[in-house]
Amino acid sequence: KAGVTQTPRYLIKTRGQQVTLSCSPISGHRSVSWYQQTPGQGLQFLFEYFSETQRNKGNFPGRFSGRQFSNSRSEMNVSTLELGDSALYLCASSSLDSTDTQYFGPGTRLTVL
Amino acid sequence: AQSVTQPDIHITVSEGASLELRCNYSYGATPYLFWYVQSPGQGLQLLLKYFSGDTLVQGIKGFEAEFKRSQSSFNLRKPSVHWSDAAEYFCAVGAPRQGGKLIFGQGTELSVKP
Numbered sequence: 601k602a603g604v605t606q607t608p609r610y611l612i613k614t615r616g617q618q619v620t621l622s623c624s625p626i627s628g629h630r631s632v633s634w635y636q637q638t639p640g641q642g643l644q645f646l647f648e649y650f651s652e653t654q655r656n657k658g659n660f661p662g663r664f665s666g667r668q669f670s671n672s673r674s675e676m677n678v679s680t681l682e683l684g685d686s687a688l689y690l691c692a693s694s695s696l697d698s699t700d701t702q703y704f705g706p707g708t709r710l711t712v713l
Numbered sequence: 714a715q716s717v718t719q720p721d722i723h724i725t726v727s728e729g730a731s732l733e734l735r736c737n738y739s740y741g742a743t744p745y746l747f748w749y750v751q752s753p754g755q756g757l758q759l760l761l762k763y764f765s766g767d768t769l770v771q772g773i774k775g776f777e778a779e780f781k782r783s784q785s786s787f788n789l790r791k792p793s794v795h796w797s798d799a800a801e802y803f804c805a806v807g808a809p810r811q812g813g814k815l816i817f818g819q820g821t822e823l824s825v826k827p
Contacts, residue, residue, distance in 0.1 A: 604756075633813045642820065643803065648813025656813045690756055692815075700745060700807060702815060704757040 601627055604693050604705035612711045618679040621708045625672050625693030631655075632674040633702060634666060637688040646689075649674055678710075686712045715740045717806050719818035726794050727826045734789040734821050736804030745807040746787040747815065748778055752800045760802075763787060774798070799825045 605624045613619050625632050633656075634646040645658040649668035666676040672693075678685055688709050692702035716739040726732050738744060745764050749757040761772025768780040778789045787804060801822045805815040 631813055633815075635815075643805075643815075643817035645814045645816070650813070658814070692757075694813070700813075701747075701759065701762055702807075702813075703759065704749070706756040709754075 604691055604703055606689075606691050606705040606708050608708060609706065610709045610711075612713060613681050614713050615681055615683060617681050618677060619681060619710060620675055620677045621689055621691075621710070623674045623676075623691030623693075623705060625674070625691075626695075626703055629693035629695045629703075630672050631694040632668055632672065633692045633694070634674070634676050635690045635692065636660075637690060637707070638686075643690070646676065681712045683712050686710060715744065715806055715808065715816045717804050717816050717818035719802075719804055719821050721821045722819070723822045723824070725824040725826060728796050729793050732789075732791045732794045732798070732823070734802050734804075734823070736787045736789065736818060738785055738787065738804070738806045740785075740806055740808075743782065746778075746780060747805040747807065748772065748776070748787075748789050749803045749805060750800050751803065751820075757803065760789070794823075794825055796825045796827065799823055 607622045631650045633648040637643045648656040652668045663679045668674045688707045690707045692704045694702045718737045747762045748760040751757050760776050761770050763770050763780045801820045803820045804818040807815045
C-alpha cells in the first residue's frame with residue numbers, strides 16, 4: 601500500500617497570504633489528522649476529520665481550518681499567515697480499527713516571510 | 714489532562730552500546746502509547762505501540778518498550794545502537810476510541826558516536 605502523501609512538500613509565502621495544504625491518506629483509511637511541528641512548541645494537534653466531519657479539534661485560532669472529501673483526502677487552510685505559522689505540517693491517517701494507529705506523511709514545510 | 718514528558722532532550726551513546734529513552738505520561742486510565750522516530754526533514758515513522766496485554770512490546774529496527782503502569786512510564790530500549798539510529802524520538806499518548814488526537818512529548822534527540 602502506498603503511504604500517506606502530502607503536497608506540496610515545501611511552500612514559501614508572505615505574511616497576510618493564505619495557503620492550502622493537501623493530504624492523501626493510506627488507501628482504506630477514513631480518519632485524517634493534522635499536526636503542526638515547530639522547534640518551540642513541538643508537535644501539536646490541529647484537528648481530525650472522519651467521514652468528512654471534523655471530529656476533534658486542537659487549540660488553534662480560527663485561521664486554521666480543514667476539510668475532508670468523500671475519498672478521504674483532506675486539505676487544511678491557513679488564512680492571513682503570520683510569521684509564527686512557519687512550521688512543518690504533518691498529516692496522519694488511521695483506519696480506526698481497534699488500535700487507532702496513526703501513520704504519518706512526510707510533511708509540508710511552510711515558511712512565512 | 715493528558716500529558717507526556719520526555720526528560721532527556723538530547724542523548725549521546727556510542728555505537729554498539731545499549732539505549733534507553735524515557736517517557737512518562739499522565740492519563741486517567743490506560744492510554745494507547747506510541748513511539749515514533751523522525752529523521753531530519755522527514756515525517757514520523759511508527760516504531761511500536763502499546764494498547765493492552767503484554768507490557769513488553771517489540772517494534773521495528775530492534776526496538777522494544779515496556780509499559781509500567783505503576784510508574785506511568787513507557788521507556789524505549791535497544792540493546793545495541795547503530796549509527797543509523799541517530800534521529801529524534803517521540804513518545805505519544807492517545808485516548809482509546811477517541812480517535813485522531815495524539816499528545817506528544819518534546820522529543821529526545823539521539824546522537825551516536827562511532
